[in-house]
Amino acid sequence: MRRSPIRGLLMVSPPIVLIAVFVGFPVVAAVLYTFGHIGGTNSVIAAIGQRQHVSHGGLGTAAAYREVLTDQQVLRDLLVTVLVTVITVAVVLLLAGGVALYLRLSGGRIAKFLSGLAVVPMFIPVVIGGYAIRQFYATDGLFRTLAHHLGWSDAPTLSYTMGAITIGEIWVSVPFGVLLLASGFAAVPDGQIEAARDVGASLTRTVFSVILPMSRAPIVIVTTFTAISVMGSFTIPYMTGPSAPNMLGVTMTNYFVSFNQPQQAQVMAVVVFAAAALIGSAYVWANVRSGRTSGVSS
Amino acid sequence: MTAVDVTAPLEVASRPPQDRPRRRLRVGQSLGRLALAGWVVLIAAFIVGPIVWLALQAFATSWRYPSWTPDGWTLHWWQFVLSGSDLSSAVGLSLTFSPIVTLVSAVICLPAAYAFARYEFPGRRLLLVSLFATNAFPKIGLYVAMAGLFYWLNLMTTFLGVVIVQLLGTVVLMTWIPSAAFAAVPRSLEEAARDAGARPTRVFFRITLPLATPGIAIAMILSFLAAFDEAQGTFLVGAPTYVTMPTKMYELVNNYPQQAAAVFAILLAVPSAVLMLLVRRHVMGGHLAAGFQLR
Numbered sequence: 001m002r003r004s005p006i007r008g009l010l011m012v013s014p015p016i017v018l019i020a021v022f023v024g025f026p027v028v029a030a031v032l033y034t035f036g037h038i039g040g041t042n043s044v045i046a047a048i049g050q051r052q053h054v055s056h057g058g059l060g061t062a063a064a065y066r067e068v069l070t071d072q073q074v075l076r077d078l079l080v081t082v083l084v085t086v087i088t089v090a091v092v093l094l095l096a097g098g099v100a101l102y103l104r105l106s107g108g109r110i111a112k113f114l115s116g117l118a119v120v121p122m123f124i125p126v127v128i129g130g131y132a133i134r135q136f137y138a139t140d141g142l143f144r145t146l147a148h149h150l151g152w153s154d155a156p157t158l159s160y161t162m163g164a165i166t167i168g169e170i171w172v173s174v175p176f177g178v179l180l181l182a183s184g185f186a187a188v189p190d191g192q193i194e195a196a197r198d199v200g201a202s203l204t205r206t207v208f209s210v211i212l213p214m215s216r217a218p219i220v221i222v223t224t225f226t227a228i229s230v231m232g233s234f235t236i237p238y239m240t241g242p243s244a245p246n247m248l249g250v251t252m253t254n255y256f257v258s259f260n261q262p263q264q265a266q267v268m269a270v271v272v273f274a275a276a277a278l279i280g281s282a283y284v285w286a287n288v289r290s291g292r293t294s295g296v297s298s
Numbered sequence: 299m300t301a302v303d304v305t306a307p308l309e310v311a312s313r314p315p316q317d318r319p320r321r322r323l324r325v326g327q328s329l330g331r332l333a334l335a336g337w338v339v340l341i342a343a344f345i346v347g348p349i350v351w352l353a354l355q356a357f358a359t360s361w362r363y364p365s366w367t368p369d370g371w372t373l374h375w376w377q378f379v380l381s382g383s384d385l386s387s388a389v390g391l392s393l394t395f396s397p398i399v400t401l402v403s404a405v406i407c408l409p410a411a412y413a414f415a416r417y418e419f420p421g422r423r424l425l426l427v428s429l430f431a432t433n434a435f436p437k438i439g440l441y442v443a444m445a446g447l448f449y450w451l452n453l454m455t456t457f458l459g460v461v462i463v464q465l466l467g468t469v470v471l472m473t474w475i476p477s478a479a480f481a482a483v484p485r486s487l488e489e490a491a492r493d494a495g496a497r498p499t500r501v502f503f504r505i506t507l508p509l510a511t512p513g514i515a516i517a518m519i520l521s522f523l524a525a526f527d528e529a530q531g532t533f534l535v536g537a538p539t540y541v542t543m544p545t546k547m548y549e550l551v552n553n554y555p556q557q558a559a560a561v562f563a564i565l566l567a568v569p570s571a572v573l574m575l576l577v578r579r580h581v582m583g584g585h586l587a588a589g590f591q592l593r
Contacts (some may be wrong), residue, residue: 008419012410015469016425022444022466023431030443044449099341114338120345123574125527127547128563132348135355135556140363142351148364171345225433232436234530239551249438253534256442266446269439276436 027273030266035060049262068267076245078271080162084237084247085230085279088169092226093219095170096177101207104185105193115178122175130239133168134159137240164240165247169230177222184218185211227279231272248272356560375557385562388546392526395542399464399525400518406465407472408514412506414473415480429473432466441531448535455539463531468521475520479513480506516580519573527570 029041036055038046046052053063068074099118103111121129137143137158147155158164188211196206212219237247248268256265355361356375358368379385413419414426432440441463445454453459483506491501529544537545543566550559 002417003419004417005419008413008417008422011413011417012419012422012425014406015410015429015473018406018465019429019431019469022447022462023435023440026444026447027435027440029446033446041450042446044452045446048449095341110334110338114341117338117342117345120349123571124349124567125529125544125570127527127529127544128352128567129348131547131551131559131563132352134551135560136348136351140361142347145364145366149366171348174345228434228436232438232440234438234533235548238548249436249530252442253438256445256534262442262445265442269436269442272436272439273443276434280434 031270032060033263034064034267034270035062036064045262048260050260052261052263064263064267068264069271073244074248074251074268077248077251080165080245081231081247081249081272082275084162084166084169085227087166088173088230089223089226091166091170092173092177093223096174096181096222097219099178100181100185101211103182104188104211105203105207115182118178119175121171126172126235127239129172130168130236133164133171133236134240137164137167159240160242162241165237168236168240169233172236173226173230177226180218180222181215184215188214224280228276231276352560352563355557356564358557360557375555375561378558379561379565384546384550385565388541388543389565391540392543395460395464395532395540396522396526399461399468400522402461403465403468403472403521404514404518407469408476411473411476412480414477426473426477429470433470438530441534445534454535455537457540460532460536460540460542463535464525464528467524467528467531471520471524472517475517476510476514479510479517482513483509512580516577519577523570523573 025041032040033042033045036053037060038052038054046054053061053067055061096118099111099115103115124132135141139157139159141157141159144155144157147153156163158167192210192214193206196210197203201209232249233247234249234253237250238253241247241250248271252265252268252272255261255268354368357371357373359370359372359374361368414422435443444463448454448459453462487505487509488501491505492498496504527544529542529548532540532542533545533548536542541549543562547559547563547566550562554562
């Protein structure tokens with residue numbers, strides 16, 4: 001690798017500047033706005049927004065947070081968001097992990113077919129996937145039709161419930177999980193697996209003591225990414241969910257677009273950022289810690 | 299636990315130890331096969347069922363629960379959608395934004411991708427990871443947070459605003475994947491060309507770039523798709539002036555007959571599905587996953 005500090009930095013600066021200006025800066029400005037600072041780049045949005053809490057000097061005011069976080073509706077939405085996120089991550093890890101593991105251990109035609117199937121949602125725009133899921137689990141959808149013909153005549157209508165939201169989030173998240181976990185498991189050398197089998201480890205034991213510990217990095221990536229993308233989703237809960245309670249993505253869009261209360265919407269955004277950061281750091285911490293105690297590095 | 303569910307049938311299905319009694323083996327094997335078949339059918343229904351159901355609706359006159367078949371088949375909804383002006387304007391906008399975003403993204407990111415792969419400079423690793431900031435924030439929250447700046451810069455409901463919001467979703471793809479491609483070009487080839495007297499620019503255009511082209515092409519297709527399918531940010535920034543195909547879906551699903559919405563959905567899904575099929579092998583082959591192995 002050539003040492004060219006100036007040329008290198010110049011060449012990488014366009015995307016870095018783009019991200020700094022349109023992601024880094026707005027996040028800081030949004031945090032300031034939620035604490036009542038309406039100057040600078042926040043001045044225009046503050047002139048448009050309604051029901052704002054303005055700070056008069058000092059560090060700012062937490063009044064907007066107080067308003068949003070004592071709102072029963074918002075709290076329920078927050079709970080829904082957390083629940084859907086946790087369930088989705090768990091199911092995606094099991095489902096994608098199962099498919100990827102099967103692919104790793106069998107490698108046969110069925111395994112390839114199954115993993116090919118599992119990445120299909122990646123080929124479909126999320127809007128379409130969301131709509132398709134809403135129709136599939138609707139009162140007159142194929143899910144209930146199938147159930148009816150199989151003798152389950154009062155199968156629930158999942159559309160417009162948390163059930164459909166969760167199903168939709170799982171549906172769109174599975175491909176990424178399968179891709180990353182499959183490539184992670186593929187990186188575990190055959191020799192390691194065979195060695196464990198040779199000394200008499202059962203298949204389950206091999207999976208839990210060899211393959212999974214050696215694939216810590218992809219597992220962490222899938223977990224955090226799925227969690228972050230679910231928390232930041234709008235399309236799936238908007239398409240498949242009830243009007244209330246729904247996930248915070250829908251609520252903050254409503255506050256922003258329909259109620260014209262951008263400050264409240266940004267408070268929710270900051271709350272979701274904080275939750276995402278918490279999940280991220282919890283995972284990093286857990287992994288650093290277990291990596292240290294078990295001596296296995298990812 | 300699923301991990302166990304999957305491996306249980308597998309244990310008997312995949313080359314069992316020879317000292318196991320044959321009879322037990324056969325029973326176990328067929329039970330395993332059955333469980334596996336059930337598992338495959340369930341996943342297939344879960345993944346493909348909704349899409350098939352949506353596709354069928356596009357050709358149905360009406361459908362009454364719990365009938366297996368619709369009351370009749372028709373192409374009426376295709377005519378309805380194709381003759382309407384909603385479609386053409388949304389398609390036109392989508393096909394304007396996506397190529398522009400892809401090109402701008404390539405111009406901004408490809409030099410950076412090369413630099414990340416070939417130059418050593420202070421903060422290289424940190425900067426490479428920091429590009430990831432767009433994906434580290436929950437998306438809709440990020441778009442809502444961006445609104446203040448967009449209002450201040452007068453970018454709300456503007457063409458440029460939509461380009462920027464879609465551009466942000468392509469930066470990681472357009473930097474990481476080509477960077478891995480540039481890094482994979484053997485340095486010995488470049489050195490050999492230089493030893494033979496080729497100038498650095500000539501080496502780049504005759505050796506490095508052609509060898510990295512597949513990776514760049516994949517990044518461009520994925521970026522095009524990311525822009526083409528982007529709905530949440532485009533909706534917040536562009537609506538109601540700039541309504542692309544995916545944002546149109548938000549509106550259609552509540553106001554259109556469901557069969558017409560199904561037709562629109564299929565029309566929107568076709569370009570994505572075709573382009574994805576083109577890059578399928580590379581995405582599955584680990585290009586995407588390779589992007590996450592930061593060097």
